[in-house]
Amino acid sequence: MDKVVHLARASRWVCPLGQVRDVIADMDALAIMQVAGPVGALMYLLRGSGVPRRWAPVLVPLVSALGVSVWMYAHGMLSQADTFTYVAAWIAVCTTSATVWGFSWIVSGQSGKN
Secondary structure: OHHHHHHHHHHHHHOOOOOOOOHHHOOOHHHHHHHHHHHHHHHHHHHHOOOOHHHHHHHHHHHHHHHHHHHHHHOOOOOHHHHHHHHHHHHHHHHHHHHHHOHHHHHHOOOOOO
């Protein structure tokens, strides 16, 4: 226990709290997978409930943005330094959830069959 307290004190000395950006709020690969799973599951539920494929190009980016936004809200405020991380996360979640509907026809703009 003393070693843990000593390490905590040493880390504060090396990285003062006021000078180092909080890295816990970054959306890393694990966080992206934690968002992509539920968003993908929601896409499967929507597709299985009979939502037509023509809605997929609208649903994929909107539901993906909602998922990333909920994660951002749960983990703190958006900072300028984290903006690119959140955009990259949104793109990754969009790509993952688009596979539920058939990614190739969404990219090509074809409506396809339901």
